[in-house]
Amino acid sequence: MSAQDASQSTAQDTQATAHRWPLWEVFVRSNRGLSHVHAGSLHAPDASMALRNARDLYTRRNEGVSIWVVPSEAIAASDPDSKGSFFESPQGKDYRHATYYTKSEGVKHL
Amino acid sequence: MAQNSEPNSSGASIKSVSSAASGKAVLDGLTPDPVQLAGQEHFDAVLAKDSRVEPKDWMPDAYRRSLVRQISQHAHSEIIGMQPEANWITRAPSLKRKSILMAKVQDEAGHGLYLYSAAETLGTTRDEMMDALVAGKARYSSIFNYPTVTWADMGAIGWMVDGAAICNQVPLCRASYGPYGRAMVRVCKEESFHQRQGFEILLELANGTAEQRAMAQDAVNRWYAPSLMMFGPPDDDSPNSKQSMAWNIKRFSNDELRSRFVGMLVEQVKVLGLTLPDDQVRFNEESKTWEHGPLDWDEFKEVLAGRGPCNAQRLERRRTAHEEGAWVREAAVAYHQKQQDKQKAAA
Ligand SMILES: [Fe+2]
Ligand SMILES: [Fe+2]
Numbered sequence: 001m002s003a004q005d006a007s008q009s010t011a012q013d014t015q016a017t018a019h020r021w022p023l024w025e026v027f028v029r030s031n032r033g034l035s036h037v038h039a040g041s042l043h044a045p046d047a048s049m050a051l052r053n054a055r056d057l058y059t060r061r062n063e064g065v066s067i068w069v070v071p072s073e074a075i076a077a078s079d080p081d082s083k084g085s086f087f088e089s090p091q092g093k094d095y096r097h098a099t100y101y102t103k104s105e106g107v108k109h110l
Numbered sequence: 111m112a113q114n115s116e117p118n119s120s121g122a123s124i125k126s127v128s129s130a131a132s133g134k135a136v137l138d139g140l141t142p143d144p145v146q147l148a149g150q151e152h153f154d155a156v157l158a159k160d161s162r163v164e165p166k167d168w169m170p171d172a173y174r175r176s177l178v179r180q181i182s183q184h185a186h187s188e189i190i191g192m193q194p195e196a197n198w199i200t201r202a203p204s205l206k207r208k209s210i211l212m213a214k215v216q217d218e219a220g221h222g223l224y225l226y227s228a229a230e231t232l233g234t235t236r237d238e239m240m241d242a243l244v245a246g247k248a249r250y251s252s253i254f255n256y257p258t259v260t261w262a263d264m265g266a267i268g269w270m271v272d273g274a275a276i277c278n279q280v281p282l283c284r285a286s287y288g289p290y291g292r293a294m295v296r297v298c299k300e301e302s303f304h305q306r307q308g309f310e311i312l313l314e315l316a317n318g319t320a321e322q323r324a325m326a327q328d329a330v331n332r333w334y335a336p337s338l339m340m341f342g343p344p345d346d347d348s349p350n351s352k353q354s355m356a357w358n359i360k361r362f363s364n365d366e367l368r369s370r371f372v373g374m375l376v377e378q379v380k381v382l383g384l385t386l387p388d389d390q391v392r393f394n395e396e397s398k399t400w401e402h403g404p405l406d407w408d409e410f411k412e413v414l415a416g417r418g419p420c421n422a423q424r425l426e427r428r429r430t431a432h433e434e435g436a437w438v439r440e441a442a443v444a445y446h447q448k449q450q451d452k453q454k455a456a457a
Contacts (some may be wrong), residue, residue, distance in 0.1 A: 003342040011179065012402075020235070020237065021442075021443075023230070023438075040224060040227055040292075040296070041227045041230075042227065043236060044442075045442045045443045045445070046446040046449065046450075048449075049442055049445075049446070057220055057223055057224075060213075060216070060217070061122070061300075077166070079166075080164065080166040080167055088313065
């Protein structure tokens with residue numbers, strides 16, 4: 001039920017019918033100051049009903065102060081098969097981490 | 111339904127448990143497809159690292175089918191599982207107990223929905239699963255085909271049925287299929303309240319009048335064996351378990367989990383001041399496991415095959431609820447269309 005899971009689903013119609021409602025991804029902000037985090041997905045005919053359903057399904061115990069619903073089919077996901085080439089290799093780029101700089105070890109507040 | 115339609119893994123991999131942890135695709139006589147081979151290699155590596163498989167990853171057909179079966183059955187169990195308890199909502203002994211019971215039943219509906227969503231990521235639709243359930247083609251946990259005849263049954267169900275479910279579900283939080291594990295984490299967070307409220311019902315009855323106490327003991331007597339059977343048949347009669355464990359879906363065998371559960375009941379029943387209807391419960395010092403008396407596996411199979419005390423009633427109720435809810439679903443769509451038309455008119 002991550003955002004990318006959604007595009008796997010066969011329910012691609014944005015147009016709701018009595019038989020098949022589109023799929024929505026639900027993101028919940030648990031507290032002010034934190035990001036919205038993916039909580040799961042659900043079916044609903046439109047955004048306002050998706051929000052109500054999301055409230056009932058994912059925030060029965062004060063889990064959130066704000067909810068986003070996004071049509072699953074609106075999410076573009078990276079191709080899982082191109083892991084190596086799509087995500088830049090960290091190989092040889094240790095200098096992007098603070099741990100690379102060892103000469104300053106022991107220096108306070110650095 | 112499956113991502114790749116190579117006809118090679120049709121059932122073959124289910125049997126080849128011993129050969130490889132992953133149940134390798136058998137490519138007998140066929141030219142190996144490079145995409146398939148790379149996929150299998152990646153899948154094997156993910157399992158070897160005890161990492162997680164995600165929906166868009168390549169996975170063996172048998173793994174996908176097995177997950178769809180397990181997750182949808184689990185979802186159906188949550189949905190059907192609302193009925194035995196809903197039976198007592200209108201007759202709960204107090205407003206407090208009524209609110210608690212409603213909250214619990216609502217949680218079970220939520221659990222069903224989390225799980226249906228997880229199953230959908232494998233390429234099956236909600237409608238297919240619903241249709242299979244109301245057509246009587248899908249299975250669900252046999253426990254929900256037993257009747258709830260007294261209020262004490264609400265206590266015994268919460269304590270033992272939800273208790274057994276927790277024992278089963280906690281290890282499933284680490285299931286190799288990502289969406290299933292994530293759904294389980296959410297479910298487990300909510301389950302502990304279910305078990306505690308049930309325990310409390312029994313505790314209050316056990317400390318009440320002689321009649322209430324007898325009612326509590328009677329409920330424990332009736333739910334004990336069915337709750338032990340929730341873990342599934344004994345290991346030597348559980349054909350899918352080995353493969354499921356090799357795939358890191360299942361982490362402990364049926365008998366291991368059952369034994370652990372018995373150990374918990376033994377301690378907890380003392381607090382209730384009640385007894386378990388089993389004089390053969392003992393701790394085996396050698397194997398360090400809890401043993402229990404024989405269970406009636408013929409009854410288990412009968413109930414699973416649809417011939418339990420309430421099977422017909424449960425399915426009929428689900429079917430009626432689905433049909434009677436049709437107008438709500440239609441109204442929601444009509445409302446959406448009306449809103450859209452309004453917006454268009456305003457633009
Ligand atoms: Fe549940
Ligand atoms: Fe529960």
